Amino acid sequence: MDPSIFLQYSPPNGLPQESKLATYMNRSTSTPTRTLNQALGKLSLESSPTAIKKVLLSEFVPVNYFSPTNILPESPESSPPSTLAGIPTNTQVHQENVGGTTYFYSTNDSLNTSGALNSSASIGGSESCLGGSVGPGTASAYASQMYSGTPTHMGPMASKPGLAATFYMPETIRAEIYQRNEDVFLHADLRQFPDLPENVEMYSELTPLEGIAPHSMSSSFRVVHRQTGEHYALRRLHAYASVASKRIDMWKQIDHPNVIRLLECFTTKAFGDHSMVLVYEYHPACVTLMNKYLSGTGNGNASDSNGAFHDPFSSDPDAPRPYTHQKNAMLRAVACGALLPEAVLWSLLVQLTAALRAIHTAGLACRTLDPTKVVMNGCRVRIAWCGTADIVHPNTNDVAQAQQDDLTALGRLALALACRTIHCDNLAASMELVARTYSADLKNLILYLLSTSTARRSVTDLMPMIGARFYTQVEALERRADVFEEQLAREIDNGRLLRILVKLGVVNERPELNLDASWSETGDRYMLKLFRDYLFHSVSADGRPWLDQAHLAHCLNQLDGGTNAKVELMSRDEQSVLVVSYAELKHCLEQAFDEVMQAASPGP
Numbered sequence: 001m002d003p004s005i006f007l008q009y010s011p012p013n014g015l016p017q018e019s020k021l022a023t024y025m026n027r028s029t030s031t032p033t034r035t036l037n038q039a040l041g042k043l044s045l046e047s048s049p050t051a052i053k054k055v056l057l058s059e060f061v062p063v064n065y066f067s068p069t070n071i072l073p074e075s076p077e078s079s080p081p082s083t084l085a086g087i088p089t090n091t092q093v094h095q096e097n098v099g100g101t102t103y104f105y106s107t108n109d110s111l112n113t114s115g116a117l118n119s120s121a122s123i124g125g126s127e128s129c130l131g132g133s134v135g136p137g138t139a140s141a142y143a144s145q146m147y148s149g150t151p152t153h154m155g156p157m158a159s160k161p162g163l164a165a166t167f168y169m170p171e172t173i174r175a176e177i178y179q180r181n182e183d184v185f186l187h188a189d190l191r192q193f194p195d196l197p198e199n200v201e202m203y204s205e206l207t208p209l210e211g212i213a214p215h216s217m218s219s220s221f222r223v224v225h226r227q228t229g230e231h232y233a234l235r236r237l238h239a240y241a242s243v244a245s246k247r248i249d250m251w252k253q254i255d256h257p258n259v260i261r262l263l264e265c266f267t268t269k270a271f272g273d274h275s276m277v278l279v280y281e282y283h284p285a286c287v288t289l290m291n292k293y294l295s296g297t298g299n300g301n302a303s304d305s306n307g308a309f310h311d312p313f314s315s316d317p318d319a320p321r322p323y324t325h326q327k328n329a330m331l332r333a334v335a336c337g338a339l340l341p342e343a344v345l346w347s348l349l350v351q352l353t354a355a356l357r358a359i360h361t362a363g364l365a366c367r368t369l370d371p372t373k374v375v376m377n378g379c380r381v382r383i384a385w386c387g388t389a390d391i392v393h394p395n396t397n398d399v400a401q402a403q404q405d406d407l408t409a410l411g412r413l414a415l416a417l418a419c420r421t422i423h424c425d426n427l428a429a430s431m432e433l434v435a436r437t438y439s440a441d442l443k444n445l446i447l448y449l450l451s452t453s454t455a456r457r458s459v460t461d462l463m464p465m466i467g468a469r470f471y472t473q474v475e476a477l478e479r480r481a482d483v484f485e486e487q488l489a490r491e492i493d494n495g496r497l498l499r500i501l502v503k504l505g506v507v508n509e510r511p512e513l514n515l516d517a518s519w520s521e522t523g524d525r526y527m528l529k530l531f532r533d534y535l536f537h538s539v540s541a542d543g544r545p546w547l548d549q550a551h552l553a554h555c556l557n558q559l560d561g562g563t564n565a566k567v568e569l570m571s572r573d574e575q576s577v578l579v580v581s582y583a584e585l586k587h588c589l590e591q592a593f594d595e596v597m598q599a600a601s602p603g604p
């Protein structure tokens with residue numbers, strides 16, 4: 001067979017003269033022809049003007065792609081069919097024909113200093129370019145957008161082994177975020193609430209946060225702001241046309257991580273009466289401390305899925321309990337391991353004292369610190385519906401006494417959490433359980449909060465009892481912040497890769513552009529098509545699809561970074577090979593995408 005037939009490849013619509021493949025086609029006729037295998041076999045470090053090193057990829061190891069690391073193969077199966085990387089920067093445009101195959105070594109710096117290196121952070125954006133060539137050891141502003149790998153202090157992710165851990169978010173974080181996302185899509189069956197108004201001032205889509213009892217004095221809703229689309233929590237005080245107290249303005253100033261912020265307060269007739277409405281920040285997937293830790297489930301089990309103790313009196317929470325019942329309930333809670341770990345109690349108490357400290361320092365009092373008005377999502381505790389008591393009791397002016405009551409309420413809450421029941425009327429028995437189960441510090445803190453002596457108590461006096469546990473709390477929060485930052489870094493990367501995939505998708509196989517049916521098959525777009533084949537349609541030596549997400553991510557990162565690493569692109573008939581740098585490919589992609597963007601924009 002005449003070996004020259006392998007070189008007669010021509011794309012369906014002919015090659016434009018400026019295309020690199022055309023250059024290759026022209027040059028190939030004047031050089032000795034050989035088969036592709038021979039040609040590739042000839043390719044060596046010596047034959048290349050830029051000392052090409054063939055590097056086979058094995059597993060995806062996140063690296064800073066601006067300081068290329070040689071990653072050696074672990075197994076041939078995990079290696080891509082062909083890849084060239086780690087080529088030193090060369091400022092000369094160079095092409096060479098090796099045995100009938102033209103290799104292009106264009107390392108024109110202008111590719112890196114023009115718009116070609118625009119960040120893909122905005123699709124079709126024309127951000128200013130980032131200067132400097134991208135090569136080994138060269139600092140680039142773009143490097144700040146490259147994924148630098150898991151920081152060592154994060155340690156290995158235990159939940160998913162190996163490669164999967166690099167790609168997927170830990171299950172706990174994912175579940176938490178999904179739960180919050182789901183929450184905002186949950187809609188109550190509004191047929192059950194036919195009287196709900198469509199709009200309340202600037203808010204619409206009222207969704208009750210709890211069943212609305214017919215004679216309830218108040219009701220709460222999740223609402224959507226009609227202009228911004230943001231969610232808010234709305235508290236309606238039925239038939240309360242009284243003027244909002246001055247303290248409401250003070251509540252609006254309280255901006256604390258453990259207090260749900262009051263944003264505005266107004267009266268409305270939207271519900272058919274004169275209602276007072278308070279609008280708060282909305283925190284999705286909140287659950288009250290009552291529901292999370294203190295209420296029974298009524299399913300007859302000793303404890304529910306949260307470990308909460310089942311109270312056989314739960315059908316009538318106000319029913320008086322005999323002493324033996326209270327004591328037995330606590331003992332059963334101990335026996336079935338339903339008591340909360342002390343660290344959890346301290347975490348809750350540190351957060352609640354922080355909230356009270358902010359409230360009391362502002363000259364306010366909470367007045368409603370009970371387990372149904374403290375909510376949690378994740379590890380965060382927040383005091384909800386602050387300020388409602390100041391509207392309901394506008395004439396209660398003794399703030400100092402109200403602050404003392406807050407501390408007593410905190411003591412009762414701490415005792416209830418420690419005993420896992422709100423029925424702690426028998427203080428001696430409850431404290432006995434606390435003393436047996438928890439540290440002396442916790443017992444003293446509860447006793448201090450519940451003390452009835454005339455000495456004035458202050459939230460700041462609690463600090464010595466909390467002591468070094470405060471640092472434990474800070475450290476835990478910092479570790480949590482580390483995990484979230486690490487995940488954020490990965491998500492930023494995912495977004496970056498998605499944007500570049502979108503650009504490729506917009507350009508590749510486009511049926512026509514500006515009445516040119518061959519647009520996506522010709523010119524520089526042809527290289528992008530071959531690159532797409534290389535990325536997604538590679539096959540192993542025996543013809544099986546070769547799928548390696550690590551390789552994909554690596555190549556997309558190289559493309560996004562516009563590095564000088566080379567990639568071999570083979571025509572579909574396997575007769576021609578283009579060697580191009582990612583910088584060139586990026587340049588082609590940016591230009592092609594810009595063309596589509598221009599065509600998309602409406603004319604003047």
Ligand SMILES: Nc1ncnc2c1ncn2[C@@H]1O[C@H](COP(=O)(O)OP(=O)(O)OP(=O)(O)O)[C@@H](O)[C@H]1O
Nearest residue numbers: 209210220233260281282283286287288372375384
């Ligand atoms: N800012 C908020 N964002 C999201 N959810 C909240 C917010 N504040 C409270 N919640 C949730 O709203 C639900 C209803 O709270 P609410 O205090 O109205 O219930 P309740 O126990 O029926 O009280 P009440 O009997 O006083 O009306 C609770 O499950 C709570 O977790």
